[in-house]
Amino acid sequence: MADKVQRQRGLGRGLSALMADVNDRPDANPATPRQPDYMVPIEQVVANPDQPRRRFDSDLLDDLAASIKEKGVIQPLIVRRKGDGYEIVAGERRWRASQKAGLHQIPVIVRDLNDTEVLEVAIIENIQRADLNPVEEAAGYIQLMQKFGHTQEKLAEALGKSRSHIANTMRLMQLPEIVQNFVTEGKLSAGHARSLITAKDPVTLAKKVISGDLSVRDTEKLVRKASEAGADRRAVTSKAGQKTAEKSADTRALEDDLSANLGMKVSVDHKDGAENGAITISYDSLDQLDEICRVLTTGT
Structure with missing residues (x-):
């Protein structure tokens, strides 16, 4: 019950307060670095085991290490006390690069955060990183x-992004994992991936886009052509001599909007001219089922 109440009201500190802690990125304002609370031995600092980001580009780490060797750590890490040392809240890349650079001490700012707040800050920091791929960004929003x-x-307000950007990015999570991996690996752009969301067979089309080095516009044409061909195959004559109608563009657009808002696949079955229909929400985990219940019961 206590967990449910916390999820409904959000954290007591509020997102804005946590954002103030996260805005210590090296690219935030290098001309006015924040003053550290302490310089601590680097061996006393440990990574957060629940850090949601697991991949760190080795080339980028080498570049950052070279910069740190020359200029030092410009922006301090944000940490919390953990036993006799410190656990990283934000700034793990700088910590890893500092190790590569052979530093013995690093600057830190100490914050009193609980486990939940640490996870939230880590997710926000990852979302704000310039090198984050669109799928990782979408997962962070969700x-x-x-x-x-x-x-x-x-x-949108806290992160300085438009609501449409967040909604469109979250839609990428509707794609099969193999297509998401193509985006993560840089084989497909976010624009290509968004074009494939409505496709009946996005995996096959994604492979065609990659092999043909197609533009986003060409990808849209490919999806549209595949959709039209599929509609022709599915339009079979019923016993009454009538054809099965495809969903209208308005219905598909509504499905996309609802799916983006929920972060889950939503199907709307509505016949043109009718007043009734059905909405189907597909969830992949009990956490998503819990989220559906929360939205339906709180209206937020």
């Missing part, structure tokens, strides 16, 4: 909404 009860509007 985590913030499902774990902490934030809305798209609240995220």
Whole structure:
């Protein structure tokens, strides 16, 4: 019950307060670096085992290490006390690069954060990184909404992004994992991937896009052509001599909007001219089922 109440109201500190802690990125304002609370031995600092980001580009780490060798760590890491040492809240890349650079001490700012706040800050920091791929970004938005009860509007305001950007990015999670991997590996752009969301067989089309080095516009044409061909095959004559109608463009657009808002696949079955129909929401985990229940019971 206590967990449910916390998820409904969000964290007591509020997203804005946590954002103030996260805005210590090296690219935030290098001309005015924040003053550290302490210089601590690097061996006393450990990574957060629940850090949602697992991949760190080795080339980028080498570049950052070279910069640190020359200029030092410009922006301090944000940490919390953990036993006799410190656990990283934000700044793990700088910590890893500092190790590569052979530093013995690093600057830190100490914050008193609980486990939930640490996870939230880590997700926000990852979302704000310039080198984050679109699928990781989408996963971060969904985590913030499902774990902490934030809305798209609240995220847009706090992160300085448009609501449509957040909604369109979250739609990428509707794609099969293999297509998401193509985006993560840089084989497909976010624009290519968004074009494939409505496709009946996005995996096959994604492979055609990659092999043919197609532009986003060409990808849209490919999806449209495949959709028209599929409609022709599915339009079979019924016993009454009538053809099965495809969903209208308005219905598909409504499905996309609802799916983007929920972060889950939504299907709307509605016949043109009718007043009734059905909405089907597909969830992949019990956490997503819990999120559906929360939205339906709170209306947020």
